[in-house]
Amino acid sequence: MPGDLRAAVEALRRLAEESATAVTVMEVCGTHTVSAFRSGLRSVLPKSMRLISGPGCPVCVTDQGEIEAALSLLRRGVVVVAYGDMFKVPSASGSLASMRGEGHDVRTATSAMDALRVAEENPGREVVFLGVGFETTAPATATLVREARRKGIANLSVLSFHKRTPPAVEALAGAADVQISAFLLPGHVSVITGHEPFRFLADRFGLPAVIAGFDPEQILLAMVEIARQIRAGAPELRSVYGTAVRPEGNRKALGLLDEVFSVRDARWRGIGLIPDSGYGLRGDYGDFDAERRFSLVIVPGTPPAGCRCGDVLTGRITPPQCPLFRTACTPLSPVGPCMVSSEGTCGAYFRFHREERT
Amino acid sequence: MTERVSLSHGSGGRQSQQIVAELLAPFTRRGIGPELEDAALLPGGYAMTVDGFTVSPRTFPGGDIGHLCVCGCVNDLAARGASPDFLGLGLVIEEGFSAEELRTYMESAARTCADLGTVLAAGDTKVVPVGGVDGVLITGCAFGRVQTPHPLSLGNLRPGDHIVVSTSIGRHGATIAASRFNLDVVGLESDCAPLWPAVRPLLALDGLRCMRDCTRGGLGTVLCEWAEGSGVHVALDEESIPLSPQVRSLCDVLGFDPLYMACEGCMAVAVDASQTDRLLALLRASPLCGEAAVIGQVTGGEPKGMVSMRTLIGGERLVDMPTGELLPRIC
Ligand code: SF4
Numbered sequence: 001m002p003g004d005l006r007a008a009v010e011a012l013r014r015l016a017e018e019s020a021t022a023v024t025v026m027e028v029c030g031t032h033t034v035s036a037f038r039s040g041l042r043s044v045l046p047k048s049m050r051l052i053s054g055p056g057c058p059v060c061v062t063d064q065g066e067i068e069a070a071l072s073l074l075r076r077g078v079v080v081v082a083y084g085d086m087f088k089v090p091s092a093s094g095s096l097a098s099m100r101g102e103g104h105d106v107r108t109a110t111s112a113m114d115a116l117r118v119a120e121e122n123p124g125r126e127v128v129f130l131g132v133g134f135e136t137t138a139p140a141t142a143t144l145v146r147e148a149r150r151k152g153i154a155n156l157s158v159l160s161f162h163k164r165t166p167p168a169v170e171a172l173a174g175a176a177d178v179q180i181s182a183f184l185l186p187g188h189v190s191v192i193t194g195h196e197p198f199r200f201l202a203d204r205f206g207l208p209a210v211i212a213g214f215d216p217e218q219i220l221l222a223m224v225e226i227a228r229q230i231r232a233g234a235p236e237l238r239s240v241y242g243t244a245v246r247p248e249g250n251r252k253a254l255g256l257l258d259e260v261f262s263v264r265d266a267r268w269r270g271i272g273l274i275p276d277s278g279y280g281l282r283g284d285y286g287d288f289d290a291e292r293r294f295s296l297v298i299v300p301g302t303p304p305a306g307c308r309c310g311d312v313l314t315g316r317i318t319p320p321q322c323p324l325f326r327t328a329c330t331p332l333s334p335v336g337p338c339m340v341s342s343e344g345t346c347g348a349y350f351r352f353h354r355e356e357r358t
Numbered sequence: 359m360t361e362r363v364s365l366s367h368g369s370g371g372r373q374s375q376q377i378v379a380e381l382l383a384p385f386t387r388r389g390i391g392p393e394l395e396d397a398a399l400l401p402g403g404y405a406m407t408v409d410g411f412t413v414s415p416r417t418f419p420g421g422d423i424g425h426l427c428v429c430g431c432v433n434d435l436a437a438r439g440a441s442p443d444f445l446g447l448g449l450v451i452e453e454g455f456s457a458e459e460l461r462t463y464m465e466s467a468a469r470t471c472a473d474l475g476t477v478l479a480a481g482d483t484k485v486v487p488v489g490g491v492d493g494v495l496i497t498g499c500a501f502g503r504v505q506t507p508h509p510l511s512l513g514n515l516r517p518g519d520h521i522v523v524s525t526s527i528g529r530h531g532a533t534i535a536a537s538r539f540n541l542d543v544v545g546l547e548s549d550c551a552p553l554w555p556a557v558r559p560l561l562a563l564d565g566l567r568c569m570r571d572c573t574r575g576g577l578g579t580v581l582c583e584w585a586e587g588s589g590v591h592v593a594l595d596e597e598s599i600p601l602s603p604q605v606r607s608l609c610d611v612l613g614f615d616p617l618y619m620a621c622e623g624c625m626a627v628a629v630d631a632s633q634t635d636r637l638l639a640l641l642r643a644s645p646l647c648g649e650a651a652v653i654g655q656v657t658g659g660e661p662k663g664m665v666s667m668r669t670l671i672g673g674e675r676l677v678d679m680p681t682g683e684l685l686p687r688i689c
Contacts, residue, residue, distance in 0.1 A: 040673020
């Protein structure tokens with residue numbers, strides 16, 4: 001183990017010993033979740049420090065009704081272009097992957113722009129891009145919409161299920177029944193949003209909030225910073241992400257989001273409606289809004305019977321506390337999105353967690 | 359029972375196992391099914407394997423589908439200690455496919471065979487209408503003589519054995535992923551290579567337990583199968599697993615775990631610990647295996663049938679068999 005890492009683990013242990021209280025840190029982003037598991041970081045944390053996962057896996061928080069909307073488009077002969085991670089998420093009437101298996105036209109995108117190419121190559125067909133993800137992927141969707149307008153591409157539209165991180169974090173920070181001592185915030189979201197939208201955590205809720213990148217070194221540094229703030233009784237918003245996060249964020253991306261999207265309420269799978277937590281297309285880009293073009297009515301989905309993804313996504317339970325975990329629900333036959341997504345908490349526990357399996 | 363075949367059934371992990379078992383059932387029921395190893399050991403000291411190849415792109419840094427097909431078949435035989443004596447090739451070609459391109463692949467397949475002394479013994483071509491196959495599908499069948507005194511098998515692992523890899527992992531999978539996702543990674547090349555010359559000298563070691571070329575599903579999948587097949591716990595040490603900076607950075611970008619990235623020129627080997635040094639020296643004599651390293655050990659402990667890993671930061675985690683296709687993460 002490299003020396004600086006050993007030093008960080010040591011520092012964490014000392015700080016944890018000094019402040020006797022138990023600390024529960026919520027990592028908001030699914031990439032943090034997976035990195036903490038895959039790197040074995042969770043197993044080197046002091047006993048009194050606990051990492052719980054938050055609502056930051058884009059696939060997991062996409063509401064069942066939203067997936068149904070995409071499936072209904074496929075049944076109408078529309079080409080749906082989606083990020084690969086969405087493919088396997090089960091919904092009441094199937095998944096993008098199972099629909100592809102039945103011969104419907106679903107394409108994998110690694111960037112939103114892939115949808116533009118698909119639309120150009122299939123001028124006779126309607127092409128819909130499934131816009132999911134947070135502030136990190138929303139600008140790419142905005143660019144796609146702008147490009148489609150500039151090039152006059154009429155057969156492309158966007159189903160925007162993009163979500164905004166701060167309102168969800170706020171909902172959790174204020175929830176009476178979840179005891180969170182601090183937040184670990186994703187660096188790549190903050191690169192776009194800047195620091196400001198997360199300052200309320202320290203200011204209003206008195207919670208340490210630390211922005212960090214995804215590698216285990218960064219997470220460890222953030223944990224040290226959190227432990228330090230807690231011992232000092234001085235919560236604040238800090239970044240260990242270095243210069244990539246400018247306090248004011250990425251003005252260009254923010255401008256783009258503003259131009260193309262308007263803020264609206266959004267439904268988070270398993271959590272429910274959170275005010276101002278989503279991005280819908282602005283009226284002047286309405287021509288590219290698939291909801292409008294296909295007169296879609298999105299009915300809030302009911303989670304599969306017994307699935308407790310909502311409680312997992314809000315840190316109320318850990319996956320092994322779900323009765324279906326590892327019994328009825330496994331990566332091979334997932335019941336909820338938290339098991340299927342590569343960033344889902346249930347899947348991460350299943351793949352990487354040892355104690356429960358012996 | 360599987361209703362429809364999906365891409366995840368072809369990804370080498372848990373679902374592949376499942377569909378293979380279903381498809382073989384009519385044979386196993388009648389007692390005429392194969393053992394589930396890289397190549398079959400036949401009476402009379404022969405070994406045989408069949409492997410089909412479609413790859414997109416068909417030409418990639420470090421090889422093409424012709425070379426890949428020969429390497430894949432040869433390495434399956436090599437993993438069971440058999441020489442690549444004869445090859446059969448079956449081509450399914452889409453109408454309209456460039457004959458020039460086909461000749462290129464046959465040329466590179468022939469070059470690889472000639473280097474190994476492998477003779478093309480049989481072949482078949484079929485042409486199907488447009489859309490019947492995506493370009494070309496090549497299936498290879500290789501046949502050779504087993505040159506080990508006792509059979510190498512994934513059921514042979516014993517506590518104390520060392521796990522060795524012959525080179526750095528994941529280069530083929532990473533190369534293909536890089537071109538599929540339009541990522542330009544300087545210096546990234548497939549490891550696609552025939553391993554028979556490199557592993558042949560190992561066959562003299564009586565402590566050699568098992569070999570496997572880590573293809574689809576990568577090193578992680580192979581080791582999970584070994585742990586399951588031998589009912590033992592395998593403990594890996596992440597720090598000692600050779601990994602090129604190119605594969606590491608590609609995996610970082612796409613959110614992939616290098617342990618599950620396909621290799622086409624990397625052999626995993628289990629060996630009695632008393633013969634590890636000798637094995638490493640023999641392997642490293644091959645230009646393909648300069649990075650050969652001990653990456654873990656079979657233990658008598660728990661959890662049996664599973665693989666765990668001591669991570670770079672000194673933590674512990676499980677290494678599970680992957681399920682489904684490898685798909686890049688969203689953000
Ligand atoms: S284990 Fe499965 S059913 Fe339970 S919360 Fe997770 S995804 Fe839902």
